[in-house]
Amino acid sequence: MKCFLRLAGGLAVLGVVALLAFIYVPVKRTAPSEELAAGWQPEPGQGEYVMHASDCVACHTAPGGEPLAGGRAIASPMGTIWSTNITPDPETGIGGWTLDEFRASLVDGIAADGTHLYPAMPYENYRLMTEADIRALYGYMMNEVEPVRNEVETTSLAFPFNLRFGIRAWNWLALGHASGPSAEIAGTPEARGRYLVEGAGHCAACHSPRTPFMSQDGVTAADGNFLAGGVIDGWNAPALHGDGSALKDWSVAELAAYLATGRNAHSAANGEMGLVVEHSLQHLSDADNLAMAAFLKGLDGDAGGIPETLAANSGSLPEAPADAAGEATAAMLTEAQPGMPEGARLYLDNCSGCHFVTGKGAPEIFPELAGNSLVTGSETGPLLSVILNGADVPPTGKRPMHLVMQGYAERLDDGEIAELASFLRSAWGNDAPAVSAADVAAVRGAAATH
Amino acid sequence: MPDFKYPNQIDELKYGVRLKMMQKPSQQTVTVRRSGDETALPYRSLGSFLPGNGVGGAGTHWNGLNWRPQPEELRLRSHVAENWGEGIIPEGMNLGDYPVSYDELEPHFTHFEKVAGISGKAGNLNGEIQEGGNPFEGWRSEDYPMPQQKRTWDSQKFHDACTAAGYHPFQAPAGIASTAYVNPYGMQMGPCNYCGFCERYGCYQYSKSSPQTAILDALKRMPNFECRTESEVLRVELAEDGRTATGVTYWDEAAQEEVFQPADIVILSSYQLNNVHLMLLSGLGEAYDPLTGQGTLGKSYAYQMNGGVTMFFEDEHFNPFVGHGANGVCIDDFSVNQNDFGALGFIGGSYWRSGTFNGQPIRNMPLPKGTPSWGAGWKDGIGKWYGHAMSIGSHGSHMAYENNHLDLDPTYTDRHGRPLMRMTFNWQDNDLRMNQYMKSMMEPLAASMNPDLMQSGFKGPGAQYDVRPYQTTHNTGGHIMSETAAEGAVNRYCQTWKAHNVFAMGAGNFVQNTQYNPTGLVGGLAYWTVNAIRTQYLSNPRPLV
Numbered sequence: 003m004k005c006f007l008r009l010a011g012g013l014a015v016l017g018v019v020a021l022l023a024f025i026y027v028p029v030k031r032t033a034p035s036e037e038l039a040a041g042w043q044p045e046p047g048q049g050e051y052v053m054h055a056s057d058c059v060a061c062h063t064a065p066g067g068e069p070l071a072g073g074r075a076i077a078s079p080m081g082t083i084w085s086t087n088i089t090p091d092p093e094t095g096i097g098g099w100t101l102d103e104f105r106a107s108l109v110d111g112i113a114a115d116g117t118h119l120y121p122a123m124p125y126e127n128y129r130l131m132t133e134a135d136i137r138a139l140y141g142y143m144m145n146e147v148e149p150v151r152n153e154v155e156t157t158s159l160a161f162p163f164n165l166r167f168g169i170r171a172w173n174w175l176a177l178g179h180a181s182g183p184s185a186e187i188a189g190t191p192e193a194r195g196r197y198l199v200e201g202a203g204h205c206a207a208c209h210s211p212r213t214p215f216m217s218q219d220g221v222t223a224a225d226g227n228f229l230a231g232g233v234i235d236g237w238n239a240p241a242l243h244g245d246g247s248a249l250k251d252w253s254v255a256e257l258a259a260y261l262a263t264g265r266n267a268h269s270a271a272n273g274e275m276g277l278v279v280e281h282s283l284q285h286l287s288d289a290d291n292l293a294m295a296a297f298l299k300g301l302d303g304d305a306g307g308i309p310e311t312l313a314a315n316s317g318s319l320p321e322a323p324a325d326a327a328g329e330a331t332a333a334m335l336t337e338a339q340p341g342m343p344e345g346a347r348l349y350l351d352n353c354s355g356c357h358f359v360t361g362k363g364a365p366e367i368f369p370e371l372a373g374n375s376l377v378t379g380s381e382t383g384p385l386l387s388v389i390l391n392g393a394d395v396p397p398t399g400k401r402p403m404h405l406v407m408q409g410y411a412e413r414l415d416d417g418e419i420a421e422l423a424s425f426l427r428s429a430w431g432n433d434a435p436a437v438s439a440a441d442v443a444a445v446r447g448a449a450a451t452h
Numbered sequence: 453m454p455d456f457k458y459p460n461q462i463d464e465l466k467y468g469v470r471l472k473m474m475q476k477p478s479q480q481t482v483t484v485r486r487s488g489d490e491t492a493l494p495y496r497s498l499g500s501f502l503p504g505n506g507v508g509g510a511g512t513h514w515n516g517l518n519w520r521p522q523p524e525e526l527r528l529r530s531h532v533a534e535n536w537g538e539g540i541i542p543e544g545m546n547l548g549d550y551p552v553s554y555d556e557l558e559p560h561f562t563h564f565e566k567v568a569g570i571s572g573k574a575g576n577l578n579g580e581i582q583e584g585g586n587p588f589e590g591w592r593s594e595d596y597p598m599p600q601q602k603r604t605w606d607s608q609k610f611h612d613a614c615t616a617a618g619y620h621p622f623q624a625p626a627g628i629a630s631t632a633y634v635n636p637y638g639m640q641m642g643p644c645n646y647c648g649f650c651e652r653y654g655c656y657q658y659s660k661s662s663p664q665t666a667i668l669d670a671l672k673r674m675p676n677f678e679c680r681t682e683s684e685v686l687r688v689e690l691a692e693d694g695r696t697a698t699g700v701t702y703w704d705e706a707a708q709e710e711v712f713q714p715a716d717i718v719i720l721s722s723y724q725l726n727n728v729h730l731m732l733l734s735g736l737g738e739a740y741d742p743l744t745g746q747g748t749l750g751k752s753y754a755y756q757m758n759g760g761v762t763m764f765f766e767d768e769h770f771n772p773f774v775g776h777g778a779n780g781v782c783i784d785d786f787s788v789n790q791n792d793f794g795a796l797g798f799i800g801g802s803y804w805r806s807g808t809f810n811g812q813p814i815r816n817m818p819l820p821k822g823t824p825s826w827g828a829g830w831k832d833g834i835g836k837w838y839g840h841a842m843s844i845g846s847h848g849s850h851m852a853y854e855n856n857h858l859d860l861d862p863t864y865t866d867r868h869g870r871p872l873m874r875m876t877f878n879w880q881d882n883d884l885r886m887n888q889y890m891k892s893m894m895e896p897l898a899a900s901m902n903p904d905l906m907q908s909g910f911k912g913p914g915a916q917y918d919v920r921p922y923q924t925t926h927n928t929g930g931h932i933m934s935e936t937a938a939e940g941a942v943n944r945y946c947q948t949w950k951a952h953n954v955f956a957m958g959a960g961n962f963v964q965n966t967q968y969n970p971t972g973l974v975g976g977l978a979y980w981t982v983n984a985i986r987t988q989y990l991s992n993p994r995p996l997v
């Protein structure tokens with residue numbers, strides 16, 4: 003959602019360079035990536051499913067507002083971008099859009115009136131969707147969504163970001179890839195998973211790094227940096243394969259459970275990923291969540307066995323013992339000598355009840371801190387914010403519990419939280435630099451102004 | 453919904469002493485007297501029992517001891533008749549069989565244990581006795597959903613003493629998570645940290661079985677679910693012919709007005725005391741009259757008969773700050789199905805337990821008798837004995853009697869002008885004899901552990917009910933289940949005999965109290981009732997018996 007924020011620099015440069023060249027030349031919309039048979043009709047429910055897979059609701063719904071009626075404020079350093087009303091209301095929504103116009107918004111980032119969309123809309127990724135899915139989605143949006151009259155605030159960014167033709171230049175760089183799926187989409191779960199991850203799921207929008215021009219560096223699995231980790235609005239969207247992969251110790255089943263329920267034996271989804279789970283992934287079939295998991299794990303070679311169903315864990319789930327890297331910290335915390343470092347003591351007093359001396363937490367409910375990408379990320383804001391303000395995991399169909407971690411803003415001061423966070427970042431084999439009380443103060447201050 | 457935040461939630465003064473989570477007497481209370489000759493006075497300061505208040509009820513701040521009754525307890529009159537003859541039943545005791553059997557309830561006990569998330573070890577799996585479990589429990593079709601909890605040092609000592617004495621110790625069945633847990637609704641628990649703040653508090657760690665961990669968020673996702681807080685039901689409204697209810701009238705606290713809520717089915721689940729009160733006020737049966745024996749509402753109110761021994765060991769360190777509400781090792785060697793009522797001269801039994809379950813400093817500072825209760829002597833006593841005491845508790849059955857009952861008070865009214873409910877209750881010889889027997893058996897066991905000091909607290913002959921000290925919130929009966937409409941207020945499906953679309957949950961259904969904490973039976977009966985509603989009632993609403 004906030005993918006757009008760091009596009010600022012790139013846009014500024016390009017906007018100026020491309021000014022004259024692009025102002026007057028009419029835009030061209032990409033043709034359908036395939037010809038569907040005459041009389042083609044989507045399967046019942048297909049359009050709604052594609053809408054969930056594409057996570058339209060998360061951005062196009064204002065807090066407390068009607069679904070898809072737009073009006074969500076997406077804060078950016080250049081000003082606020084307001085998501086648009088995509089219900090079929092003819093005046094304030096997309097009721098008047100033709101299929102070609104609708105398709106162009108997904109694959110070219112061009113609205114019906116010819117203006118360029120801000121790339122907060124992940125058309126770099128939606129471009130990889132099949133024509134069948136685009137048409138199913140169109141049919142759903144036009145015929146099954148209730149029109150809602152909702153005039154959303156127009157986005158008015160400051161100069162030069164208000165010059166939308168600049169985006170046209172940027173699109174040249176960003177839309178180098180052909181429209182339509184990048185590979186075979188059927189046959190194996192991995193193929194289906196690849197299609198969903200690359201296209202509708204638009205995972206690369208956060209999890210791929212950005213080029214100097216802030217376009218996605220890695221849009222398909224053929225690209226080297228695909229899902230190699232990105233930074234979005236001060237959050238690390240961790241690498242999903244390779245050495246630093248956040249999924250290193252996860253099985254396909256565990257990853258699929260995380261996608262479907264926002265929690266698994268290792269971790270819990272909060273922040274932006276929590277929204278993705280809440281609005282999108284929990285609504286997908288088990289087969290699709292398993293397929294995406296299989297594809298992602300397969301990026302590092304053999305994914306191992308793919309379970310037939312997403313057998314949701316139930317019953318008793320014993321916690322894991324400390325692993326080799328975590329043993330020394332676990333032993334130190336268990337001994338609980340009065341002379342232990344302040345961060346360790348604060349951990350024992352405030353955190354160990356749930357996350358344990360092992361840093362392993364408890365399956366499905368208390369996340370692991372050992373090897374947790376949010377704990378060790380280059381961006382420390384999210385970790386400090388979780389300690390200060392708490393975090394929550396949204397309720398999902400298979401796991402209806404709204405899990406809440408409380409905040410410690412009232413209980414711990416900036417210096418203590420810095421000690422605690424620095425301890426977490428170096429305990430159980432974690433190896434990330436310390437944070438300072440000033441870092442904590444900045445996050446505390448930001449929360450206060452919200 | 454309350455905010456269970458650490459450490460705010462474990463404020464003992466606020467929650468443990470000032471009872472923030474309990475019903476306020478100014479909002480709802482009872483009047484109490486010990487016999488028909490006394491004038492009942494309002495229970496203005498909570499003591500003996502602590503009705504829960506608000507979403508989650510007492511299931512939020514209970515201790516989590518989750519027991520099934522013994523099969524014999526559900527057919528106690530027959531058990532007595534078959535073994536000793538009805539002649540041993542004391543005059544004035546309403547001894548009954550439940551109109552539902554253990555075998556019928558078994559699947560529902562199992563389901564409730566899965567929903568609630570109970571830790572324990574089976575003692576009787578489909579009739580096969582299991583090493584380490586309770587050999588005297590009723591059969592269970594499956595083991596507990598979570599492994600048994602760990603032992604604290606006091607419970608280990610008790611365990612060893614019991615083994616040496618030839619008894620059969622086992623870990624208490626606990627609605628306290630021993631591991632992370634996912635229940636059949638996908639709801640979750642996290643492993644308990646043994647902080648010892650279960651009783652009177654909400655668990656901030658998702659570790660205690662409670663509506664919050666077991667069901668509420670799952671319910672919120674149901675499109676046909678709505679929860680209205682701050683809404684106190686004042687009465688159930690009956691149709692003109694009195695055969696069905698049309699809905700309930702409740703007091704909307706925010707709007708300060710009465711609201712009628714129409715309903716196809718009314719399920720009363722407001723706790724035993726409130727259920728009986730609402731039924732009396734609504735005419736959901738005829739009020740019981742102890743003089744004539746007529747009427748059923750308010751009949752067979754029962755409670756719990758408890759006692760215990762505390763031991764002091766100068767050289768032992770029990771770390772009483774480690775524990776949880778259902779911590780401990782138990783024995784059932786003196787339980788209902790083990791006792792020879794004919795020879796012992798009483799009907800009943802108890803389970804024993806030892807294990808710190810609340811190391812909360814204000815309320816739990818056991819000191820030897822004779823230690824000053826304030827000042828320097830008290831401080832010296834604490835300096836010497838803090839952390840050196842352990843105790844064994846006896847948690848015993850309580851029978852139902854003709855003269856222990858509930859009705860509407862002739863004098864006192866609540867803030868809505870409704871008569872308060874009046875409790876007429878006193879201890880009876882049968883149960884006091886049972887208690888004295890437990891004392892006689894427990895003291896030698898305690899002595900075998902060689903404490904430096906020990907002291908007993910068991911009510912004996914002539915003891916009178918005192919509402920001031922906390923005893924248990926295990927109030928039972930008053931709308932008891934029965935085979936026929938003449939004997940009780942609800943039938944075997946907890947459906948009121950009076951109006952077939954009114955069902956009642958809770959321990960008010962108990963024919964007489966069991967020796968155990970009630971909630972396992974309350975939960976089993978709830979699922980049994982819900983099953984009857986779903987499979988028998990909805991398709992054809994009618995009296996099911």
Ligand SMILES: Cc1cc2nc3c(=O)[nH]c(=O)nc-3n(C[C@H](O)[C@H](O)[C@H](O)COP(=O)(O)OP(=O)(O)OC[C@H]3O[C@@H](n4cnc5c(N)ncnc54)[C@H](O)[C@@H]3O)c2cc1C
Pocket residue numbers: 502503504505506507508509510511512513514515516517518519651652683684685686721722723724726777925926957958959969970971972974
């Ligand atoms: C401190 C404590 C410790 C306990 N420990 C144990 C234990 O270890 N083991 C055990 O088995 N049992 C224990 N119990 C008992 C256990 O809590 C009860 O058996 C159980 O909670 C009863 O469930 P219930 O649904 O019948 O009533 P409750 O849980 O009391 O719920 C009743 C609900 O109805 C609401 N209500 C009341 N009147 C009205 C009205 N007029 N209108 C609308 N709503 C109303 C209340 O606010 C409450 O939410 C304990 C109780 C207490 C207080």
Ligand code: SF4
Pocket residue numbers: 628629644645646647648649650653654655656657658659660775776777
């Ligand atoms: S002892 Fe365990 S279950 Fe009880 S309040 Fe503490 S953490 Fe929760």
